[in-house]
Amino acid sequence: MSLVGAFAASHAPGITARPSLPPAAESEPIFRAYDELRARVAAAQPDVWVVVSSEHWANFFLDNMPSFCVGISDEFFGPTDEKFVNIPRRGVRGHARLARALAEGVAEEVDLSTSHEMALDHGVMLPLHLLRTELPVIPIIVNCLAGFPAPLHRCHALGAAIRRTVDRWPERVALLGSGGLSHWPAMPESGRIGIDFDRRFLDAFIGGRIEGFLRYPKEKLEAEAGPGGHEIRTWVTVAGAANGARGSLLAYQPVPAWSTGCAVAALQVEAVVKQAERK
């Protein structure tokens, strides 16, 4: 078994850009949850990250917008939007060999693009920054932004394909979905948060029953969780990899000053593997 952790967390740029703007009662639960996540990652002892994040016009435009794209390189740079997120730009170790193997394995089931020059923005860099991790990273960018994002059930299939691929590896892989939950990013409505949607989604996510969200209508999602709500694709990908595993919610906090319903969660992937081994 090689998937040793399945995590998901919000990457609202305000977390690092405007850390002191929200009341401490709102911001502290998120910082504490990221600390708890860091401890869980350390306990899982991964060798490599697969970070699934959302496109924000860092790599792709509407002339060529892939649904899913894997970054194949031994070195990345980020964040591209350092002025926006207030994180110093740096080099990030990649893992070209494993990224190639991931692309080949996943392509058996889900069509995906590859990039040898992927730029990392706050979607990947903000969680890495808060988790203070130096492990190599295989980034996967999911279109949650514009054009024709893949349906949610395809993101679930992507996660399942990632799982089947990395479970054949000797390396210990930690999977992180980065994005969401509800937000109206950089829009006049910014600060509005779809608390009811977020709570229902989180219940399903940590309950190991994401199925109810896989056909969620696009218009309903946007009305309830904002255009930024499309980033639940990254969480749904993690749920697809976790294959029904339950988990725990480390924090949910609506933070209007960060324009986002912020959440941090972990799924118990090891428990599921142990059950499978018992059969």
Add this chain to the structure above:
Amino acid sequence: MSLYEVQKLLFHVNRDPKTWNRFLDERERLVAEYRLTEDEQHAVMETDFRRLYEMGVHSLLLGPLAAALGISFPDYLAILRGKQP
């Protein structure tokens, strides 16, 4: 309607350092290279964020541009909402 071209221009400005420098130093010549309507040209020349947003430019092309121009996030939101800071 050339919303696509406006967004392409702003994507290049945000992501390509050479285009960013041209946006600061010779904006009029840069803007002329894209197929924009007069209204769109004017909105880009003036970085009229509210007008650009109303045209349908994606908010995540506008927010990072405002940040790069040194406009604080609260001020940017105030501009979008028609309340000049």
